[in-house]
Amino acid sequence: MLKPLIAAALIFSSGWVFAAEPPLTAARYAQQLGVGIDVDWARTERGIREFDPLEVRDFKAKGFTHVRIRVAGEPTEARLIHLRKLVEACDQYGVIPVIAYQADEYKNDPKADNEKEVVNWWIAVAHYFEKSSPLLGFDLIYEPADKLNHNIASLNRVYDKTIKAIHAIDADRMIFVAPRLRAAPEDLASLRLPAHSQNYVLAEWHIFPWGPLKNNGKYPWTSGTAAEKSAIRSRINTALRWQQKTGHVSWVGGWGVGESSRVTPTAPQMAFASFMACELQKAKIPYAINADFQFYDGEEGAWRAGPEPLLQAMLAPVCEKPDEKPGHHVIKSSARDAAHATPAAASTAKSAAPSGSSAGQG
Template sequence: MPVWASDAPAATPLTAQRYAAQLGVGMDVDWARTERGIREFDPLAVRDFHDKGLGHIRIRVAGEINEQKLIHLRKIVEACEQYGVVPVIAYQAETFKSDPDRENEAKVVAWWSETARYFGRKHPLLGFDLIYEPAERLNHNPQALNRLYDKTIKAIHAVDPQRMVFVAPRLHAAPEDLANLKLPVENRGYVLGEWHIFAWGPQKVNGKYPWTSGTAAEKAAIRERINAALRWQQKTGRASWVGGWSAGQSTKAAPSASTLAFANFMACELQKAKIPYALNADNLFYDGEEGAWRPAMEPLLQVMLTPECAAGKSVVKPAGHAAVRGAPAAASTAG
């Protein structure tokens, strides 16, 4: 069980904080975004994710919503329920990010309204992540982002007042910008923050790597970004979730010692802060065509799932260390 896991009885009403505690460690998936991801989706992959120790999946979706796409999303959600994995639907909203005018705003609200009506009040653990990484012109127009969130949250909660909704700030969901979100006070207990840190990291920034050997300064910089999210949580009373971070960019080579050290440190710090997170992304760790985990990435996956943390230090464990389940309870594995 993750270090932040809730020990509350099952009958306790679900709140944003209790929902976040159930998420644990998850993974971003393209099972409803790319042609290959849609084609390769198999409910047994959800079983494999659960058995590996993953507690949730972030289902990335692009393009217009339609009946065919909704039916496919329902299949994924139902597989998650069968195998004890929490599903979160995340919408890319590319048109709105590139041109956040009123017309494109209305399209996003309509996208989520239709999705909300389709699922109704069923699947209580299903979460809605309103915009995947707000960026582009939204970086300079926080008013448009806040206006969209206000309208979309109200539309979703008009269908299901207890639907869990995630909202991300601009600048590719920078934790420092959570403070600039203006969220409706209604149904406060069902709206969470979503943010990113090193979604493909660590990569060069202005010609320099933000992580080399794990110096004190490098570790302090990471902790400060996590602390920005914690300050927002404390001030607002809301929970938050890292919608995606990664310590590897290639499936062709085994992760280096530096990559493993970075991954272990990051996972330790997020778990100490009791902030759930999703790993980026499924095709890095899992071969959908073969229906099997990629052996070369197993050491990295284990470190990101179950890091070893002691006295403020991160220690990389050997490959093959048993995973701790991220899901709140065991589920049937009948396929």
């Protein structure tokens, strides 16, 4: 009589100890993404040549939880092997990798079948990473070629074909799709996503990928006036309304403050960085910072000292609370920045050959 009871107890105990994790959904995945950074470890010759897995360790130590790995070119064996090296390094150090395809190599070829090329690229990649970590994400088109960019029907069609092709190979893979042109939140409504895809398809959009650039003689950010802040909140709210309407979640694939972030940041840049980061975090929208080479010297294997306060403002901002006196957060932020001004040697020293990610366009 005891044997069946003991067996039952063991089964119950085993089931309790080894209870399966709840299935990964797009909403849970978005929560895990947190704050990431765009990297060129697979996009430029220099980035490919100089990549060192210890860079991933440094990014994790800094506080990043994902990297957006931009990649261009054919899915050759050498390129796929290199991508696997990156993904394995991310797995080793606990950073979520997102492969983002820059599908623009056919834009100057009038005979190119952009739709077919994109689908075939991802079929090759999906097969290669079929048994990889479930946290590996696929960002289908980082920079659409002109034909896809200016043809909403074609873009939606290639997304539909690619999603179906990937999930026929790897049913649980998380996939990101971006709207046309510069992936503005206002264009999210143009996406036509598969029915019942809320659990595995996320939207990717941009806001100030290279900072608040001058447009028609005006900047969208000067000193952070009430009108400037309201305009930015309006764009973020556009994405939130789309999420509520469709049930899909979203991710900002890249935003920055401008090229000058390589040096000591200005007060307006610091204010903009803190405001943007706080607003996105309040909206619970994960984001990636554009881009790694502005803050990390790959050749030296160390964080750049000049923009360190700016990086901290974008990565871990100190935000005002509703009941907090205006400006109080500035004091706390200054103290926090001072504490991070000199990166710890343990997170930047390299015992291997120098590594790096090349400067490039966002």
